[in-house]
Amino acid sequence: xxxxLFLALLLLxxxxxxxxxxxxxxxxxxxxxxxxxxxxxxxFGAVEGDQNPDNRTPRDVVVVVRGPDTSINVRxxxxxxxxxxxxxxxxxxxxPSYYFLASTRPLKNIAPPDALTHYNIGLQNLxxxxxxxxxxxxxxxxxxxxxxxxxxxxxxxPGGVEFLSETLFRAHVPVPAEVTRGQYNVEVYLFRDxxxxxAQSTPLFIDQTGLERRLFNFxxxxxxxxxxxxxxxxxxxxxxxxxxxRRPT
Amino acid sequence: xxxxxxxxxxSVHWIVILGMGLGVGFLSGLFGVGGGFLLTPxxxxxxxxxxxxxxxxxxxxxxxxxxxxxxxWKKRAIDFKMAGVMMLGGFGGTGVxxxxxxxxxxxxxxxxxxxxxxxxxxxxxxxxxxxxSLKTLRAQAQGNAPARIHPVNHVWIHGLPLKARFRQxxxxxxxxxxxxxxxxxxxxxxxxGVGGGFxxxxxxxxxxRMPTNxxxxxxxVQIIGIAIATTLLQATSNYAVDIVLATILVAGGVVGAQFGxxxxxxxxGEQIRLLLALLVLGVALRLLWGLVVTPSDVYSIAGS
Numbered sequence: 001x002x003x004x005l006f007l008a009l010l011l012l013x014x015x016x017x018x019x020x021x022x023x024x025x026x027x028x029x030x031x032x033x034x035x036x037x038x039x040x041x042x043x044f045g046a047v048e049g050d051q052n053p054d055n056r057t058p059r060d061v062v063v064v065v066r067g068p069d070t071s072i073n074v075r076x077x078x079x080x081x082x083x084x085x086x087x088x089x090x091x092x093x094x095x096p097s098y099y100f101l102a103s104t105r106p107l108k109n110i111a112p113p114d115a116l117t118h119y120n121i122g123l124q125n126l127x128x129x130x131x132x133x134x135x136x137x138x139x140x141x142x143x144x145x146x147x148x149x150x151x152x153x154x155x156x157x158p159g160g161v162e163f164l165s166e167t168l169f170r171a172h173v174p175v176p177a178e179v180t181r182g183q184y185n186v187e188v189y190l191f192r193d194x195x196x197x198x199a200q201s202t203p204l205f206i207d208q209t210g211l212e213r214r215l216f217n218f219x220x221x222x223x224x225x226x227x228x229x230x231x232x233x234x235x236x237x238x239x240x241x242x243x244x245x246r247r248p249t
Numbered sequence: 250x251x252x253x254x255x256x257x258x259x260s261v262h263w264i265v266i267l268g269m270g271l272g273v274g275f276l277s278g279l280f281g282v283g284g285g286f287l288l289t290p291x292x293x294x295x296x297x298x299x300x301x302x303x304x305x306x307x308x309x310x311x312x313x314x315x316x317x318x319x320x321x322w323k324k325r326a327i328d329f330k331m332a333g334v335m336m337l338g339g340f341g342g343t344g345v346x347x348x349x350x351x352x353x354x355x356x357x358x359x360x361x362x363x364x365x366x367x368x369x370x371x372x373x374x375x376x377x378x379x380x381x382s383l384k385t386l387r388a389q390a391q392g393n394a395p396a397r398i399h400p401v402n403h404v405w406i407h408g409l410p411l412k413a414r415f416r417q418x419x420x421x422x423x424x425x426x427x428x429x430x431x432x433x434x435x436x437x438x439x440x441x442g443v444g445g446g447f448x449x450x451x452x453x454x455x456x457x458r459m460p461t462n463x464x465x466x467x468x469x470v471q472i473i474g475i476a477i478a479t480t481l482l483q484a485t486s487n488y489a490v491d492i493v494l495a496t497i498l499v500a501g502g503v504v505g506a507q508f509g510x511x512x513x514x515x516x517x518g519e520q521i522r523l524l525l526a527l528l529v530l531g532v533a534l535r536l537l538w539g540l541v542v543t544p545s546d547v548y549s550i551a552g553s
Contacts, residue, residue, distance in 0.1 A: 084542075084543070147549075211255075227480055230490050231308070239315060
């Protein structure tokens with residue numbers, strides 16, 4: 001919510017005379033079905049207006065896709081009497097469950113670090129809303145980033161946004177199979193001279209559908225009946241197999 | 250071929266899952282163990298969230314145990330009275346286990362507690378079984394009569410009250426030891442997603458002195474009861490049972506169990522015990538390794 005507000009303010013604050021960003025996504029709803037193995041969406045757009053040929057300072061496009069917020073428990077193991085034991089822990093809440101960033105060039109070439117921090121753009125600028133920890137949480141945050149990058153839930157790909165012409169750009173966003181369901185936000189930023197000139201945000205929904213949805217609802221709405229069904233399936237299959245495999249003796 | 254799991258919220262290769270079910274089902278039919286102590290770590294290793302793995306493995310245990318139990322029942326190799334007494338203790342243990350589960354999870358010490366209790370327990374059980382079965386096998390190789398298992402006479406067990414006659418097992422003992430064994434195993438099953446057969450089988454053989462031929466069938470019946478109770482508990486309190494995953498595992502498991510029972514019929518009791526001992530020791534070593542070896546990353550994360 002806080003981020004949406006920030007984005008809205010940013011949109012209001014962009015100067016009217018400048019270039020305008022128009023963008024869209026190939027799909028605004030991803031449905032998870034039984035053969036879902038991850039998918040790929042395309043974020044595309046154009047930079048409109050202000051075609052003054054003298055105005056040729058480099059411009060950059062950054063595409064950010066954020067998944068629903070989640071809280072992450074990070075634990076650190078220490079050696080205690082020869083055995084590795086979980087000792088210190090930190091709970092980081094308000095971190096995105098999925099984070100994808102693509103840009104025309106490496107971020108450090110697009111804007112100075114403090115500007116990126118200000119706009120909250122880039123993996124290194126992902127900060128939790130609240131932290132429960134008795135220690136400096138920075139190493140825990142770094143560990144969380146490292147793990148999520150490894151699981152390909154967090155990605156940063158410089159060069160992931162390509163300009164097809166003077167004005168048209170495109171980026172591929174891979175959505176892995178292990179994503180959380182819920183509302184995602186696709187944010188597109190137009191940078192010129194290290195400042196955001198225009199920005200746009202589009203929601204993207206990821207949800208289960210069909211049998212998967214019904215099973216999920218069943219499990220949560222009638223847990224006892226669901227558990228009983230699981231038990232019955234197991235009992236019946238066990239029984240049938242012993243009939244099928246009956247020895248002729 | 251991939252299939253999406255609605256509760257685990259991830260997609261898996263169903264052939265891999267079927268293969269895991271098949272392999273673990275075979276072992277469970279062969280040894281009369283549920284196989285949870287192998288399947289849960291396998292699933293976690295494959296990337297299934299550990300809560301879902303623990304809860305869903307119980308379905309696999311139920312099915313392959315039923316399949317195995319029916320085969321044993323035809324051989325009249327089940328002591329239902331003994332299984333019933335142990336199950337009673339088991340239900341109590343399940344309740345306590347779920348409560349402990351929550352406490353340890355909150356403290357983040359789940360894995361440690363599991364490993365620290367598993368390693369000595371499996372090490373001792375595996376060691377005793379290995380030693381005994383090797384001794385028997387060696388005696389047979391020398392042409393001697395098979396060495397009888399000489400119990401360390403458990404005088405205190407015979408001194409306990411509430412004695413009952415277990416006809417199938419040809420025993421007249423107090424119901425307290427089977428109740429206690431059932432309780433301990435029930436607690437473990439809730440905490441670790443294991444049926445506990447690898448504890449019950451040795452406990453029946455070496456503690457209760459039940460004849461080996463009724464041990465497997467009886468432990469299977471007791472495991473079925475505990476696994477069903479725990480599945481229901483996990484489904485209602487944690488929403489962690491994935492029915493799609495369970496169905497694939499079960500399909501592999503029940504077929505594997507049939508072959509396991511058949512293979513078991515060709516082996517002698519001490520051979521089965523030798524193999525089970527090696528398996529138990531292997532798991533213990535694997536867990537010990539995880540405890541002492543320096544992790545590649547001392548940080549670990551878990552969503553919540």
